[in-house]
Amino acid sequence: MIKINENFKKMKPNYLFSNIAKKVAKYQEENPDKKIIKMGIGDVTRPLPKVCTQAMKKAADELENAETFRGYGPEQGYDFLREKILENEYKDLGIDKDEIFISDGAKCDCGNIVDIFAKNNKIAITDPVYPVYLDTNIMAGRTGICKDNGMYENVIYIPMTEENNFVPLLPKEVPDIIYLCFPNNPTGTVLTKDELKVWVDYARKNKSIILFDAAYCAFIEEENIPKSIYEIEGAKDVAIEFKSYSKTAGFTGVRCAYVVIPKTVKGYDENGNVEDLNSMWNRRVCTKFNGVSYIVQRAAEAIYTKEGMKEVKDNINYYKENAKIILETLKECGIKAYGGKNSPYIWLKVPNSGKSWDFFDTLLEKVNIVGTPGEGFGPSGEGYFRLTAFNTKENTIEAMERLKNFLSK
């Protein structure tokens, strides 16, 4: 008889975005003439830089000829891409080529990384949070069940709210694995170098590890905000970093990302012996993965050309312009809002101390705008709401006009 992984039963039955999709589909079916503007899901809308699609076509042509054909590539990724990453993202940070592993997405990386850690590690997540960190640990059996307050047993929740200005405070109980994501999804807020250093020092003191998700680093415009955790002194001993081309270069459908595991990051076995996490991850990658396609890695390489960098920057500025429009409108309407500066996400406080899902329904039905209820990202997200800057400028302007009109009534 086939036994299932019982941990799956601990998962909440519906994924946040499928709930939203159902509500939107129902409303649209009942109101076919209404134009709904979607500012919910974190997917990009700007097309790929042309140098990237051209690099893909060229790579495809190479595969047509026996002389230039390529089969399996290195599991860790091609050197041509790893070298470009070092040069452009980790200059002067002392990272080594074989500390970089190319993958097909930061979501998979964040989910797969738990393979190399013992089941009895205690995890800490910020609340609200990108759901992948929590759900993959539920599946792996590292949590208890979900309590009535919406929190899982055996997980340390670190609230990020207005009260602490969205800067996570050190928890009372010491975690083994700490998930941090900055610029943050969903709140759009950032940490300064000093604020992040507090966490690096804490991890060093406690022999914990920080899993640092920097998927939105390209949106950072302020000087003292770290684009990589390795800008913080001492982080190379305690942090693994995840980066992705999805939100930065429009690769959500193309799929390419990478994880950085310095050889100096250590874990400990049951007897307290030191183990090298870079080797463990390398072993895992070679066992379960056969690399990202050659075509896609050539496309990623092209991002680092002069034209590629310019197009990426233009696209990011396009989204940021939208974020600015949203922030300004919310301010005019007297709605408190956070993020949106070094990030494509705007995290707003639901007016009149309202609930996230009620605000979702109101926006959908009265203004025909779709956003994401903060509660869907964790209990501390209740009372907040996420809007994204990933729509077109025209739609963003229209949505904000509608919102202004609705709220002034």
Ligand SMILES: *Cc1c(COP(=O)(O)O)cnc(C)c1O
């Ligand atoms: C979108 C997103 C990712 C996923 O990126 P992929 O590379 O497309 O898998 C990872 N982390 C956060 C916080 C994200 O919002």
